[in-house]
Amino acid sequence: MAPVVNGRVLFNSIPTGYPIPGETTIYDTSETIDLDIVPLNGGFLLKTLELSVDPYMRGRMRDPKIESYLPAFPVGEPMEGHGVGVVLRSEFPGIKAGDHLYGTFKHEQYTIRSDMEQLQIIENADGLPWSTFIGVLGMPGKTAYFGWKEYAHPKKGEVLFVSTGAGSVGSLVIQLAKADGLKVIASAGSEEKVQFMKGLGADVAFNYKTTDVAEVLEREGPIDIYWDHVGGETLEAALDNARNHARFIECGMIAGYNNGGLPVRNLMKLIAKSVIMSGFMVFRLEHKYNDEFYKKLTPKVARGDISHREHIYNGLEKLGEALLDVQKGKNTAKAVVHVAND
Amino acid sequence: MAPVVNGRVLFNSIPTGYPIPGETTIYDTSETIDLDIVPLNGGFLLKTLELSVDPYMRGRMRDPKIESYLPAFPVGEPMEGHGVGVVLRSEFPGIKAGDHLYGTFKHEQYTIRSDMEQLQIIENADGLPWSTFIGVLGMPGKTAYFGWKEYAHPKKGEVLFVSTGAGSVGSLVIQLAKADGLKVIASAGSEEKVQFMKGLGADVAFNYKTTDVAEVLEREGPIDIYWDHVGGETLEAALDNARNHARFIECGMIAGYNNGGLPVRNLMKLIAKSVIMSGFMVFRLEHKYNDEFYKKLTPKVARGDISHREHIYNGLEKLGEALLDVQKGKNTAKAVVHVAND
Numbered sequence: 238m239a240p241v242v243n244g245r246v247l248f249n250s251i252p253t254g255y256p257i258p259g260e261t262t263i264y265d266t267s268e269t270i271d272l273d274i275v276p277l278n279g280g281f282l283l284k285t286l287e288l289s290v291d292p293y294m295r296g297r298m299r300d301p302k303i304e305s306y307l308p309a310f311p312v313g314e315p316m317e318g319h320g321v322g323v324v325l326r327s328e329f330p331g332i333k334a335g336d337h338l339y340g341t342f343k344h345e346q347y348t349i350r351s352d353m354e355q356l357q358i359i360e361n362a363d364g365l366p367w368s369t370f371i372g373v374l375g376m377p378g379k380t381a382y383f384g385w386k387e388y389a390h391p392k393k394g395e396v397l398f399v400s401t402g403a404g405s406v407g408s409l410v411i412q413l414a415k416a417d418g419l420k421v422i423a424s425a426g427s428e429e430k431v432q433f434m435k436g437l438g439a440d441v442a443f444n445y446k447t448t449d450v451a452e453v454l455e456r457e458g459p460i461d462i463y464w465d466h467v468g469g470e471t472l473e474a475a476l477d478n479a480r481n482h483a484r485f486i487e488c489g490m491i492a493g494y495n496n497g498g499l500p501v502r503n504l505m506k507l508i509a510k511s512v513i514m515s516g517f518m519v520f521r522l523e524h525k526y527n528d529e530f531y532k533k534l535t536p537k538v539a540r541g542d543i544s545h546r547e548h549i550y551n552g553l554e555k556l557g558e559a560l561l562d563v564q565k566g567k568n569t570a571k572a573v574v575h576v577a578n579d
Numbered sequence: 580m581a582p583v584v585n586g587r588v589l590f591n592s593i594p595t596g597y598p599i600p601g602e603t604t605i606y607d608t609s610e611t612i613d614l615d616i617v618p619l620n621g622g623f624l625l626k627t628l629e630l631s632v633d634p635y636m637r638g639r640m641r642d643p644k645i646e647s648y649l650p651a652f653p654v655g656e657p658m659e660g661h662g663v664g665v666v667l668r669s670e671f672p673g674i675k676a677g678d679h680l681y682g683t684f685k686h687e688q689y690t691i692r693s694d695m696e697q698l699q700i701i702e703n704a705d706g707l708p709w710s711t712f713i714g715v716l717g718m719p720g721k722t723a724y725f726g727w728k729e730y731a732h733p734k735k736g737e738v739l740f741v742s743t744g745a746g747s748v749g750s751l752v753i754q755l756a757k758a759d760g761l762k763v764i765a766s767a768g769s770e771e772k773v774q775f776m777k778g779l780g781a782d783v784a785f786n787y788k789t790t791d792v793a794e795v796l797e798r799e800g801p802i803d804i805y806w807d808h809v810g811g812e813t814l815e816a817a818l819d820n821a822r823n824h825a826r827f828i829e830c831g832m833i834a835g836y837n838n839g840g841l842p843v844r845n846l847m848k849l850i851a852k853s854v855i856m857s858g859f860m861v862f863r864l865e866h867k868y869n870d871e872f873y874k875k876l877t878p879k880v881a882r883g884d885i886s887h888r889e890h891i892y893n894g895l896e897k898l899g900e901a902l903l904d905v906q907k908g909k910n911t912a913k914a915v916v917h918v919a920n921d
Contacts, residue, residue, distance in 0.1 A: 296851075306823075306851040468846060481648075481863070490847050500842030504810060505832050507858030509638075509648040514856040516849030521823070 240269040246344035246556045248310040252298055255564055258557025261298060262316065270347050272325060280351030281327035285342055286579060289319040289371035290550070290559040290572040291405075292466075292491050306518055315343045316556075319376045321359065321367045322348070323579055329353075337361065339370045344556055346576060363539035367579065372571045373538055373545035374531070376519060377405035380488060382530050383522035385413045388486045388515045389462050393418035396458060398475055401466035402439060403430035405545070405571035406488060410464050411437045412543060422457050424450060424471070426566045437544055445471070454478035468492045469499035476506040485514040491564070546570040582611040588686035588898045590652040594640055597906055600899025603640060604658065612689050614667060622693035623669035627684055628921060631661040631713035632892070632901040632914040633747075634808075634833050648860055657685045661718045663701065663709045664690070665921055671695075679703065681712045686898055688918060705881035709921065714913045715880055715887035716873070718861060719747035722830060724872050725864040727755045730828045730857045731804050735760035738800060740817055743808035744781060745772035747887070747913035748830060752806050753779045754885060764799050766792060766813075768908045779886055787813070796820035810834045811841030818848040827856040833906070888912040 245265045252261040275282065293307075294316070301309035310316050320342030324334050329351070332338075340356035342348065350356070359370050372378065391397070397414045401407045402423030414421050415438040423439040425431060426446050434442040441457045451474040454460060459480040465472055468490025475485065493499040507514060537543045548570040550559040555574060562568040587607045594603040617624065635649075636658070643651035652658050662684030669675050671693070682698035684690065692698070701712050714720065733739070739756045743749045744765030756763050757780040765781040767773060768788050776784035783799045793816040796802060801822040807814055810832025817827065835841040849856060879885045890912040892901040897916060904910040 472846075487846070487849050489850065493847055498844050498847055500844045501846055502840050502842045504814075504829070504843055505835055505840055507829050507856065508831065508860065510858065511860055511863050512858050514849065514858075515853075516846075516851070516855070517853050518850065521853050 238271065238273045240271040242266050242346075243268045243270040244346045244553045245315045246553060248298065248312055248314060248316050250312065251300055252295075256295060256298055256557070256560050258561060262557040262560065264554040264557065268345075272347065275349065277326060277328045277349060278351065279328050280349055281329045281332050282325045283322045283338065283342075283348045283350055284325050285320055285322045285346055285348065285553070285576045286337075287321045287368045287371055288342060288344060288553070288556065288574040288576055289375060289377075290556065290563050290568075290574060291318065291376065292489055292563055294318055294560060295564055315345045317341055317343045319371045320576075321370050332358075337367065339375065344553065346553060363535065365535075365539060368547055368549070368573045368575070369538065369545075371573060372405055372547055373409060373543060374535060377571060378409055378534060378545075379523070379527070379530055380519040381406045381409035381413060382534065383519055383526045384464070384486050384488055384517055385410060386526055386529075387522055388484055388517065389414075389417075389464075390484060391417040391419055391462065394420070395461035396420045396422065396480075397462045397464065398422040398424075398454060398458070398460045398478075399464040399466075400424050400445070400471050401489070401491070401566075402434045402437075402442065403570070404466065407464070407466060408434070408437055408545065409543070411439050414462075415439075419462070420457075422453065422460070424453075427569075429569065433546075450474045451477065459483075462486065464488060466491060469501070472501055473503050476501075476503050476510075476512070479506065479510050479512055481510045483510060483512045485512055487514060487516040491566075547573045550574045552576070580613065580615050582613040584608050584688075585610045585612040586688045586895045587657045588895060590640065590654055590656060590658050592654065593642055594637075598637060598640055598899070598902050600903060604899040604902065606896040606899065610687075614689065617691065619668060619670045619691060620693065621670050622691050623671045623674050624667045625664045625680065625684075625690045625692055626667050627662055627664045627688055627690065627895070627918045628679075629663045629710045629713055630684060630686060630895070630898065630916040630918055631717060631719075632898065632905050632910075632916060633660065633718065634831055634905055636660055636902060637906055657687045659683055659685045661713050662918075663712050674700075679709065681717065686895065688895060705877065707877075707881060710889055710891075710915045710917070711880065711887075713915060714747055714889055715751060715885060716877060719913060720751055720876060720887075721865070721869070721872055722861040723748045723751035723755060724876065725861055725868045726806070726828050726830055726859055727752060728868055728871075729864055730826055730859065731756075731759075731806075732826060733759040733761055733804065736762070737803035738762045738764065738822075739804045739806065740764040740766075740796060740800070740802045740820075741806040741808075742766050742787070742813050743831070743833070743908075744776045744779075744784065745769075745912070746808065749806070749808060750776070750779055750887060751885070753781050756804075757781075761804070762799075764795065764802070766795075769911075771911065775888075792816045793819065801825075804828065806830060808833060811843070814843055815845050818843075818845050818852075818854070821848065821852050821854055823852045825852060825854045827854055829856060829858040833908075889915045892916045894918070 403425040469492035745767040811834035
């Protein structure tokens with residue numbers, strides 16, 4: 238077969254505010270690859286099927302001199318993130334053509350790998366769509382499940398507030414909390430998302446763009462658990478309306494991602510109310526909950542007992558757009574870039 | 580006997596900044612009491628010996644419309660705080676003349692009480708000075724001990740940073756951490772306090788007024804435990820220099836007490852580093868650690884194995900001055916107002 242184009246999304250320049258497609262990222266088609274004869278040197282050739290676009294990625298689009306929990310994306314190189322792909326050819330022990338892999342994928346159509354670092358084989362006995370493994374059964378689902386198990390300590394009748402409740406993490410948090418018998422207050426940025434959260438079982442769902450968070454929490458709180466994706470003023474309102482011994486699960490602070498971080502002024506409430514605020518990264522809990530997660534959640538997802546949804550961006554060239562939408566909250570569900578069919 | 584003056588410290592007006600003696604508090608001598616014949620109505624007459632002045636008190640000098648963990652001081656009434664006193668006369672079951680009591684005392688020389696709420700009898704077999712029971716064996720000592728037991732999870736060789744390390748809480752935290760085999764970094768606001776902290780065993784002690792906190796933590800950190808009495812920029816520096824899975828024990832945020840609270844801008848580090856930040860109030864842990872505290876700490880204090888010191892303000896009329904000193908960090912040790920001898 239003749240060489241084909243290997244489309245790639247390159248990190249082009251460090252954004253000062255939002256990541257702009259065509260400016261901070263570029264879709265590049267200059268590379269070609271001959272899938273039949275490209276040398277593998279003991280490795281394997283992977284075709285990317287689905288890529289996940291998540292809020293945290295903005296943090297990697299930074300000056301490499303700034304240290305953080307994940308390395309900065311090198312300028313001029315393809316970015317990377319969670320993905321699912323299929324092995325086309327392999328010289329690698331234990332990996333064969335037709336295997337499906339989940340893990341960290343470069344943002345390119347084809348990749349040659351010579352190790353399984355941050356990759357695992359997916360078992361898909363139920364024939365779920367491959368995108369499921371980067372959504373409710375992927376990093377976002379694990380984030381919700383691990384964080385809830387580790388930090389929530391829910392008691393029946395308690396009150397949870399979750400921001401970004403219609404997102405891929407938040408929508409599972411709502412369902413976990415309802416299963417544990419909690420009253421759930423959830424916020425999101427559109428009427429459509431409000432309806433979606435109600436459908437998931439949220440007792441109180443509101444649009445933070447038209448309704449004052451503090452007002453809702455004063456009326457419907459005090460809250461025992463706050464699952465935070467937002468930070469800033471929403472976090473302040475949650476602290477103001479927390480009950481003594483509340484648990485704050487700090488999963489994200491998107492309000493600060495594009496402006497260097499928003500200040501929180503009322504942290505003294507932590508002391509007054511004996512609040513425990515736990516920041517966490519999903520990968521640091523993987524060893525503890527990963528097996529349990531697949532075992533418990535996969536059958537529920539296969540049976541349709543867990544609601545989830547995806548916002549599909551069709552084609553790798555749409556990744557930059559997805560990245561911006563996720564930062565602005567314009568995606569209507571878990572952002573998935575569909576790169577290719579199986 | 581003729582009536583005697585019953586000196587009282589009245590809360591006179593709500594401070595906007597620092598509490599000013601003679602303005603926000605007034606020493607009042609208009610009340611008299613006849614100790615021999617004042618009717619007890621089944622209660623008991625208490626003579627105040629020692630009063631504790633602590634940073635948290637500023638929080639009670641507020642508009643009562645603002646809710647907090649402790650009620651606001653009513654304007655025109657005596658303030659209150661931890662104290663030790665001796666019973667002069669009693670008609671109350673279980674309480675007799677000569678008993679010494681520890682607990683919440685009104686800021687007045689003599690008090691008639693008809694209940695034991697927030698009071699307990701002190702056993703003082705070792706003949707310790709009565710002020711000890713409002714210092715290292717009182718609320719500040721309990722704060723250090725309870726908080727350390729509940730939240731620190733220390734491992735030998737880890738690094739602790741404690742701000743206000745020469746204070747009544749901080750100086751015990753240093754000693755608990757050294758006993759657990761930690762490297763201790765401690766800050767305070769004078770050279771004299773730096774020397775005192777070194778004497779307690781601090782490996783690195785510095786004056787935050789002349790040395791940059793962030794610089795010290797960069798050089799001597801990263802830190803595994805931060806015991807916070809300060810908040811604001813010091814807390815930001817601690818977050819910047821925290822190791823993954825660090826524990827932040829939020830005991831106080833005095834940098835914000837007199838200005839409505841200082842913003843913290845880098846809370847995203849909580850997430851990146853999986854930091855757990857626990858706010859706490861000593862009284863909420865009393866049920867769990869109180870007996871163990873007296874049992875373990877009293878003999879150590881009696882033997883001199885625990886270092887502690889007090890800054891004595893002689894006379895109830897000095898209470899307003901002590902209150903201001905404590906907010907400004909001008910006291911050189913645990914602030915104790917010596918009201919009367921036994």
